[in-house]
Amino acid sequence: MRDLAVIGLGYTGLPLAREATRAGLCVAGYDVNARVVAGLEAGRSHVDDVTDADVRAMCAAGFTAAAEPSVLASAHTVVICVPTPLHADGTPDLGPVRRAATALAPHIDVGTLVVLESTTYPGTTEEVVRPILERASGIVAGADFHLAFSPERIDPGNKDFGLRNTPKVVGGLTPGCAQAAAAFYGKICGSVVMAKGTREAEMAKLLENTYRNVNIALVNELAVVAHDLGVDLWDAIACAATKPFGFQTFRPGPGVGGHCIPVDPDYLVHRARAAGGRARLVELAQDINRSMPEYVVRRAADVLGGAGRSLRGAVILLVGVTYKENVSDLRETPARPIVRLLRDVSADVVYHDPYVARFVVDGEPVARVADIVRAAAASDLTVLLQPHAAYDMDAIVAAAPRTLDTRGCTRSGAALL
Numbered sequence: 001m002r003d004l005a006v007i008g009l010g011y012t013g014l015p016l017a018r019e020a021t022r023a024g025l026c027v028a029g030y031d032v033n034a035r036v037v038a039g040l041e042a043g044r045s046h047v048d049d050v051t052d053a054d055v056r057a058m059c060a061a062g063f064t065a066a067a068e069p070s071v072l073a074s075a076h077t078v079v080i081c082v083p084t085p086l087h088a089d090g091t092p093d094l095g096p097v098r099r100a101a102t103a104l105a106p107h108i109d110v111g112t113l114v115v116l117e118s119t120t121y122p123g124t125t126e127e128v129v130r131p132i133l134e135r136a137s138g139i140v141a142g143a144d145f146h147l148a149f150s151p152e153r154i155d156p157g158n159k160d161f162g163l164r165n166t167p168k169v170v171g172g173l174t175p176g177c178a179q180a181a182a183a184f185y186g187k188i189c190g191s192v193v194m195a196k197g198t199r200e201a202e203m204a205k206l207l208e209n210t211y212r213n214v215n216i217a218l219v220n221e222l223a224v225v226a227h228d229l230g231v232d233l234w235d236a237i238a239c240a241a242t243k244p245f246g247f248q249t250f251r252p253g254p255g256v257g258g259h260c261i262p263v264d265p266d267y268l269v270h271r272a273r274a275a276g277g278r279a280r281l282v283e284l285a286q287d288i289n290r291s292m293p294e295y296v297v298r299r300a301a302d303v304l305g306g307a308g309r310s311l312r313g314a315v316i317l318l319v320g321v322t323y324k325e326n327v328s329d330l331r332e333t334p335a336r337p338i339v340r341l342l343r344d345v346s347a348d349v350v351y352h353d354p355y356v357a358r359f360v361v362d363g364e365p366v367a368r369v370a371d372i373v374r375a376a377a378a379s380d381l382t383v384l385l386q387p388h389a390a391y392d393m394d395a396i397v398a399a400a401p402r403t404l405d406t407r408g409c410t411r412s413g414a415a416l417l
């Protein structure tokens with residue numbers, strides 16, 4: 001009998017499997033991607049925060065990964081960590097969650113604890129996962145088996161906070177389900193917080209990410225306003241941040257990336273509309289953040305225009321193309337629409353990123369430069385998108401004839417967003 005089976009071995013599932021293995025639990029993983037499974041079996045990690053050595057240590061401690069769901073049989077606890085993306089029309093795509101629940105259903109037993117960790121709208125655990133599990137298993141959630149939601153709060157690249165020292169919220173279908181989930185996570189996490197139910201736990205995660213999204217939209221909008229007013233917003237933010245209470249710092253940038261912050265608010269927007277209401281501020285924040293790549297390109301045109309040049313035929317060096325600093329994740333990176341917009345006006349786009357060996361936009365690779373300082377000197381405009389710690393920003397700005405700093409990460413000599 002296994003202690004834990006994890007469905008979906010990506011950015012959230014793999015660290016969970018690692019921490020559970022480290023806690024001495026017997027863990028298995030199921031992922032539909034056979035390449036992911038083969039890599040793990042060969043001791044290779046595909047996730048930034050998990051090293052190859054971690055994977056080898058997990059395997060040595062008994063962890064097994066499989067591309068077929070029979071591995072889910074006879075596990076005490078099963079945690080679902082599959083993606084929750086959007087359909088092309090912007091509505092929630094719960095296909096992976098449904099397929100994971102369908103694959104799991106024949107394997108659950110009386111007493112099994114099933115936890116959904118994928119970020120989703122309130123009601124998913126009860127209205128989507130529960131009926132799938134009950135129909136195929138013939139047993140009842142809350143009476144025969146336990147069902148709960150626990151939001152994943154992982155922050156890729158964060159060295160200070162991980163699964164162990166970030167409080168874990170759990171919401172159960174019944175108090176008994178919550179107890180079972182709290183007992184399980186208590187083996188791995190330092191602190192467990194009980195929500196009133198699954199919906200409150202689902203909402204807590206959407207609140208956390210929407211809070212970030214809305215506040216980023218606020219400073220992004222203020223960046224545009226401040227530029228028009230001739231104000232250095234980054235300086236104003238640094239001043240405001242000295243207030244010891246009532247203010248949390250958010251910084252503007254070229255747009256919001258990753259597959260959480262820009263995506264999760266749409267789950268809330270959709271659910272609010274389905275219930276006959278509107279999450280107006282959330283919708284507006286999405287609009288503002290999604291307009292930032294266009295604004296970056298407009299500012300790039302301004303900076304070149306100031307030197308009597310246009311974007312057409314200009315060599316534009318993009319510095320750092322991942323969605324976040326010091327990680328290799330390209331999902332929803334604003335660099336992608338920026339490349340698209342620059343190509344539309346026939347600019348010659350090149351990029352540098354120590355974390356990205358190949359950057360393909362709309363099927364066409366962006367040319368990669370090896371020596372960033374030399375490339376900055378040879379470009380017409382250098383656009384700082386991601387301040388990876390490895391960069392010497394002063395050296396880049398000194399070499400470049402013109403720099404547009406979208407992150408406020410340079411001291412002087414660059415045009416700000």
Ligand SMILES: NC(=O)c1ccc[n+]([C@@H]2O[C@H](COP(=O)([O-])OP(=O)(O)OC[C@H]3O[C@@H](n4cnc5c(N)ncnc54)[C@H](O)[C@@H]3O)[C@@H](O)[C@H]2O)c1
Pocket residue numbers: 007008009010011012013030031032033036081082083084096097099100103117118119120152153154155156259260
């Ligand atoms: N990455 C983060 O920083 C983060 C943080 C908090 C919450 N989340 C949420 O966690 C969930 C998972 O995100 P992730 O970043 O781990 O995704 P991911 O894409 O890194 O990993 C998901 C894995 O699930 C597998 N998969 C997809 N469908 C499957 C199925 N039906 N059965 C089995 N395996 C399946 C995929 O092959 C993939 O390996 C999402 O809801 C996301 O919003 C992610």
